[in-house]
Amino acid sequence: MSRTLNQGMGDHHENHLAETLGMRQTRGSGNQWRDQMDAKHDRTSTQYAFAVDGKSTLAKSISISRDMWAKAVEQAGGERPMLGLRFYDTAALKVHADLVACDLLDFAELLQAASLWEQAKPILESLVDSKARCVPVIVDRARHVLEAEDA
Known part of the structure; x- marks a missing residue:
């Protein structure tokens, strides 16, 4: 089964988020009902535990909706919600920018x-x-x- 470009972009981004933020990646990119989001800290080991959902694109913009944020809040499961936003320049996965969105009070x-x-x-x-x-x-x-x- 060949991987699509979108799968490759998502996997590359999720790996980078988990590694950079010292998180563990969730199984199946968060598609398990007991372990949602793409990567998480353990809230029992740090006061600043985040759960991140990665969004990546080759396009010029990424939209964040109220529903997307509400889903992140719900699926964070006790950790602080965060959205990881990545812009790729090329299909060869050259990264243009890595950003995160989180709650202002958490920041x-x-x-x-x-x-x-x-x-x-x-x-x-x-x-x-x-x-x-x-x-x-x-x-x-x-x-x-x-x-x-x-x-």
């Missing part, structure tokens, strides 16, 4: 977590490089970062 939460990590990283680095007597100072700085998160 804002990711940005906040990244900002907190940027603040915490130098503290952790100084702990690694320091002697034990400066631990109270580092703990105090960490407490300040955590309090800023709660504010």
Whole structure:
């Protein structure tokens, strides 16, 4: 059975989404009722677990409808829904652009977590490089970062 161009584009995109985002691919490209979407994180192992449905095309546009988004939300099954959008330049699967669409509040939460990590990283680095007597100072700085998160 020969693969069609659309199957090849979809498979190539789904593999890339799963690999790039550290997800496991679902069986049958999500056509199993218990395991829908194309790839997923495990929500029991990370706060930022996404389930992605890939859409790819050689055309100049990809439409996202309310129904498409509602289906992604429903099929995410507890993970955060995401649509992966890929534009190919050629039938040889030369990629023009890889994009994702997700909920604004999920994206804002990711940005906040990244900002907190940027603040915490130098503290952790100084702990690694320091002697034990400066631990109270580092703990105090960490407490300040955590309090800023709660504010």
